Amino acid sequence: MSIAKTYSPKEAENKWYSYWKDNGFFRSTPDDREPYTIVMPPPNVTGVLHMGHMLNNTIQDVLIRRARMQGKNACWVPGTDHASIATEAKVVALLKEKGIDKKSLTRDEFLGYAWEWKEKYGGIILSQLEKLGASCDWERTKFTMDPDLSEAVIDTFIKFYKEGYIYRGIRMVNWDPQGKTAVSDEEVIRKEVNQKLYYIKYQIKGSSEFLTIATTRPETIMADAAICINPNDERYSHLKGKTVLVPLINREIPIIEDTYVEMEFGTGCLKVTPAHDLNDYELGVKHNLQVIDILNDDGSLNEKAEILIGEDRFIARKKIAKLLEEVEQLDKVEDYKSQVGFSERTDAAIEPKLSMQWFCKMENLSKPALDYVQSGEIKLIPEKFTSSYKHWMENVKDWCISRQLWWGHRIPAWYNEHREWVVAKTEAEAIAQFKQEGKSFEGIKQEEDVLDTWFSSGLWPMSVFDGVRNPENKDFQYYYPTNDLVTAPEILFFWVARMIIMGHDYTGKAPFQNVYLTGIVRDKLGRKMSKSLGNSPDPIELMGKYGTDGVRVGMLLSSPAGNDLMFDESYCEQGRNFANKIWNAFRLVNGWEVVDAPSTDAQQTAAKWFENRFNQAVAEIDEHFKNYRLSDALMSTYKLIWDDYCAWYLELIKPAYQSPIESETLETAKKFFQQILALAHPFMPFLTEELWHEDLFGSRDEKDCVIVAQFPEVKPFDETIIKEFEIVQQIISEVRNIRNTKQISPKVALPLAINATFIDFTKYQDSLIKLANISTLTFVREKITGAVSFLAGKEECYVALEDNIDVDAERERISKEIEYLNGFLVSVDKKLSNERFVQNAKPEVVQNEQNKKADAETKIKILEESLASL
RNA sequence: GGAGAAUUAGCUCAGCUGGUUCAGAGCAUCUGCCUUACAAGCAGAGGGUCACUGGUUCGAACCCAGUAUUCUCCACCA
Numbered sequence: 040m041s042i043a044k045t046y047s048p049k050e051a052e053n054k055w056y057s058y059w060k061d062n063g064f065f066r067s068t069p070d071d072r073e074p075y076t077i078v079m080p081p082p083n084v085t086g087v088l089h090m091g092h093m094l095n096n097t098i099q100d101v102l103i104r105r106a107r108m109q110g111k112n113a114c115w116v117p118g119t120d121h122a123s124i125a126t127e128a129k130v131v132a133l134l135k136e137k138g139i140d141k142k143s144l145t146r147d148e149f150l151g152y153a154w155e156w157k158e159k160y161g162g163i164i165l166s167q168l169e170k171l172g173a174s175c176d177w178e179r180t181k182f183t184m185d186p187d188l189s190e191a192v193i194d195t196f197i198k199f200y201k202e203g204y205i206y207r208g209i210r211m212v213n214w215d216p217q218g219k220t221a222v223s224d225e226e227v228i229r230k231e232v233n234q235k236l237y238y239i240k241y242q243i244k245g246s247s248e249f250l251t252i253a254t255t256r257p258e259t260i261m262a263d264a265a266i267c268i269n270p271n272d273e274r275y276s277h278l279k280g281k282t283v284l285v286p287l288i289n290r291e292i293p294i295i296e297d298t299y300v301e302m303e304f305g306t307g308c309l310k311v312t313p314a315h316d317l318n319d320y321e322l323g324v325k326h327n328l329q330v331i332d333i334l335n336d337d338g339s340l341n342e343k344a345e346i347l348i349g350e351d352r353f354i355a356r357k358k359i360a361k362l363l364e365e366v367e368q369l370d371k372v373e374d375y376k377s378q379v380g381f382s383e384r385t386d387a388a389i390e391p392k393l394s395m396q397w398f399c400k401m402e403n404l405s406k407p408a409l410d411y412v413q414s415g416e417i418k419l420i421p422e423k424f425t426s427s428y429k430h431w432m433e434n435v436k437d438w439c440i441s442r443q444l445w446w447g448h449r450i451p452a453w454y455n456e457h458r459e460w461v462v463a464k465t466e467a468e469a470i471a472q473f474k475q476e477g478k479s480f481e482g483i484k485q486e487e488d489v490l491d492t493w494f495s496s497g498l499w500p501m502s503v504f505d506g507v508r509n510p511e512n513k514d515f516q517y518y519y520p521t522n523d524l525v526t527a528p529e530i531l532f533f534w535v536a537r538m539i540i541m542g543h544d545y546t547g548k549a550p551f552q553n554v555y556l557t558g559i560v561r562d563k564l565g566r567k568m569s570k571s572l573g574n575s576p577d578p579i580e581l582m583g584k585y586g587t588d589g590v591r592v593g594m595l596l597s598s599p600a601g602n603d604l605m606f607d608e609s610y611c612e613q614g615r616n617f618a619n620k621i622w623n624a625f626r627l628v629n630g631w632e633v634v635d636a637p638s639t640d641a642q643q644t645a646a647k648w649f650e651n652r653f654n655q656a657v658a659e660i661d662e663h664f665k666n667y668r669l670s671d672a673l674m675s676t677y678k679l680i681w682d683d684y685c686a687w688y689l690e691l692i693k694p695a696y697q698s699p700i701e702s703e704t705l706e707t708a709k710k711f712f713q714q715i716l717a718l719a720h721p722f723m724p725f726l727t728e729e730l731w732h733e734d735l736f737g738s739r740d741e742k743d744c745v746i747v748a749q750f751p752e753v754k755p756f757d758e759t760i761i762k763e764f765e766i767v768q769q770i771i772s773e774v775r776n777i778r779n780t781k782q783i784s785p786k787v788a789l790p791l792a793i794n795a796t797f798i799d800f801t802k803y804q805d806s807l808i809k810l811a812n813i814s815t816l817t818f819v820r821e822k823i824t825g826a827v828s829f830l831a832g833k834e835e836c837y838v839a840l841e842d843n844i845d846v847d848a849e850r851e852r853i854s855k856e857i858e859y860l861n862g863f864l865v866s867v868d869k870k871l872s873n874e875r876f877v878q879n880a881k882p883e884v885v886q887n888e889q890n891k892k893a894d895a896e897t898k899i900k901i902l903e904e905s906l907a908s909l
Numbered sequence: 910g911g912a913g914a915a916u917u918a919g920c921u922c923a924g925c926u927g928g929u930u931c932a933g934a935g936c937a938u939c940u941g942c943c944u945u946a947c948a949a950g951c952a953g954a955g956g957g958u959c960a961c962u963g964g965u966u967c968g969a970a971c972c973c974a975g976u977a978u979u980c981u982c983c984a985c986c987a
Contacts, residue, residue, distance in 0.1 A: 309987050378985070427912080610936085613949095628946085671923075779941065880928065880967080885928095
């Protein structure tokens with residue numbers, strides 16, 4: 040039977056994914072096995088698969104597949120996030136295309152469109168996850184706005200309210216004029232922007248004198264409530280107690296004093312605009328200033344501005360500058376760089392705005408959440424994130440949880456005609472509440488605002504198991520707390536911290552044990568991959584090009600935990616090549632004719648060596664997994680397969696051309712092959728499953744799949760066997776090297792003589808002859824003159840060439856080696872003759888140095904003898 | 910401005926509590942091979958003052974201080 044020369048992934052991928060799914064391998068229900076649970080960070084319903092998802096979900100899949108193969112009850116819960124702002128923005132934009140204005144719709148009409156959109160596009164990303172092999176329990180797929188999850192959110196709001204964490208208040212919030220909603224501090228991205236610093240002259244009332252202030256926002260002068268100077272500033276001391284006139288509108292405002300003003304910056308005078316700047320607001324509160332809000336929700340000027348009503352803030356800025364120039368109150372304009380906040384979701388410049396919002400008090404909630412991480416009960420991987428987590432948790436401000444949107448969980452608060460309010464789950468309960476408080480319930484109306492998306496995502500590890508509404512249920516009891524969370528460091532505070540807070544508040548337990556923080560996927564130039572830069576490859580296309588296994592391997596090869604990943608397609612190429620290597624190893628073994636016979640001695644030796652080497656690698660890999668060093672685990676697997684299995688083991692047992700292989704050895708080779716497939720399966724699920732079912736390995740019943748095969752367990756191994764074989768490998772390499780440097784064809788067999796003093800090479804004879812292409816192998820007890828000699832370990836080897844050897848070159852080579860060893864010996868001697876070293880160093884270290892010394896002396900002796908014999 | 914991290918081969922990174930011949934891996938490069946599993950391959954080789962300067966130590970890539978560069982987070986002065 041002939042098999043294609045290269046592995047073509049496409050067919051295998053479709054075939055095996057549906058096979059796994061149809062046979063229920065991804066499904067999990069509670070039983071008496073140990074559970075291993077991961078909840079997927081729910082991608083936004085608006086999302087399409089990008090490289091970040093690819094990395095993140097590959098890691099989760101590797102962890103879950105390995106756990107499954109280790110016999111744990113592995114459960115990976117997928118789902119999507121409603122993402123209020125992003126989704127609402129998307130729906131609004133779509134409606135606009137159709138010529139529908141959101142304002143013309145009722146809330147219910149709009150939500151109708153939004154749900155329609157969600158049904159149509161919300162599942163795209165999940166189906167894309169299937170392409171990368173994600174072995175999620177799809178029957179558990181959840182959406183943050185599913186009825187049961189929504190109820191959990193509402194219940195939580197009410198619970199938090201009753202516990203006194205939730206309050207209403209007027210606050211300066213980050214207003215997104217495009218999304219027309221408040222956003223949290225964490226959703227504001229600060230960017231450095233080239234701006235202009237305008238120097239504006241304010242006339243002192245009753246005087247011809249002007250006071251100059253510097254501002255980047257001239258359009259807000261109509262909202263000025265005061266001019267502030269530093270009380271220690273002698274330049275302005277004569278102005279204390281006076282008032283000035285706001286240019287263009289001539290409103291009178293006081294000059295106040297506060298040390299907040301820095302004398303060195305600008306002119307040392309500050310215009311105070313409480314409605315449009317956080318610091319100014321605080322100054323305003325302190326000095327009891329008037330708050331004049333001149334902006335509409337969309338960022339345009341309102342009638343309080345008196346002029347330019349209806350103009351957008353940025354257009355107004357330019358116009359005001361012009362108007363000021365006309366009345367000669369614009370002193371000068373300078374270029375100026377400063378940080379401006381932008382909305383993460385809409386990229387609109389954030390406007391500080393005063394408004395009535397709902398808040399969650401964080402002080403008491405954050406403390407236990409910090410303790411989990413501090414005590415190590417929750418481990419952040421890599422650890423370096425612990426300190427920034429601590430810093431954030433200790434300085435956390437109250438969380439603004441209301442959003443002026445429709446898409447999301449509507450806040451369960453109810454107002455009566457007098458704008459008095461109660462918090463209740465339903466209108467009926469609200470009415471009852473009003474009655475109880477002796478208040479009117481006439482004109483009862485629910486709060487229009489919805490909750491911040493993260494309020495619901497914070498419940499995710501609980502709500503996917505219905506643990507908020509029904510904590511006694513079997514699933515929740517079994518799967519919660521979950522084991523590992525794999526997510527991006529960017530949302531450590533947004534999301535991870537809030538899950539810990541909410542998980543603790545409900546269950547008194549941490550929602551997970553380990554948080555694996557992946558790096559950010561960057562391009563070769565180190566830039567973050569983004570749609571706007573167009574530097575992000577489409578993972579689906581990549582998978583088409585290199586195969587899913589290839590891309591998975593490519594991603595993991597380059598991403599130690601927490602390190603950003605400089606993505607380069609060549610990693611995928613390496614992954615594809617690796618897949619192909621395994622494929623071809625299979626072709627080799629598969630193509631052998633068999634003869635019913637026991638293994639030869641050489642084959643038995645090879646098997647023994649490989650078995651030990653395999654167990655050594657398994658131990659290494661296990662260690663790497665324990666430390667969440669997935670790229671190292673993969674690299675160990677890669678080297679075990681490519682170097683040890685293919686390059687050494689298979690070459691050792693390979694029968695001569697057109698000769699059959701001994702049946703016992705073939706069986707052994709097949710056994711190893713299957714163990715290797717199992718080991719590689721978490722990384723390369725499709726290729727390994729495809730090969731697993733080849734006839735070579737015998738017939739399998741339908742549930743016998745590598746996805747549920749036993750993952751190789753850690754077993755003891757004999758290191759001396761591995762070490763001894765390393766000497767054999769070294770001899771083979773040396774002989775090949777001699778051929779290479781002397782330009783002798785690999786086809787020419789060479790004689791080899793070994794002066795073996797430490798190792799018994801008899802069991803390696805055939806292997807040496809085969810892999811080094813030796814004509815005659817002899818064991819000698821004395822020097823051989825006229826041959827090229829080399830040391831393998833402490834064994835001296837000779838290769839006699841037909842031509843006379845170049846004595847001078849040999850002499851030089853050996854001398855160099857002696858020189859190096861002498862240098863080494865000197866450094867060792869220096870240590871050993873240093874009394875303080877012998878006294879202070881650990882005994883085993885001293886012993887080691889003594890061994891090193893003895894070794895070097897032995898080698899030098901042998902080499903010196905060789906030199907003499909030349 | 911505050912905090913944290915990083916700097917090791919051309920690239921991406923290992924190097925655990927200072928002590929194995931410790932200066933490593935993979936990729937890339939170079940040389941020779943279309944050897945009947947695989948040129949997506951085989952064999953071999955070359956590449957580094959461990960950012961810099963001091964210090965601690967018997968001993969430093971590793972610990973400490975300073976300098977330079979880079980990155981991340983937080984806070985910001987109009």
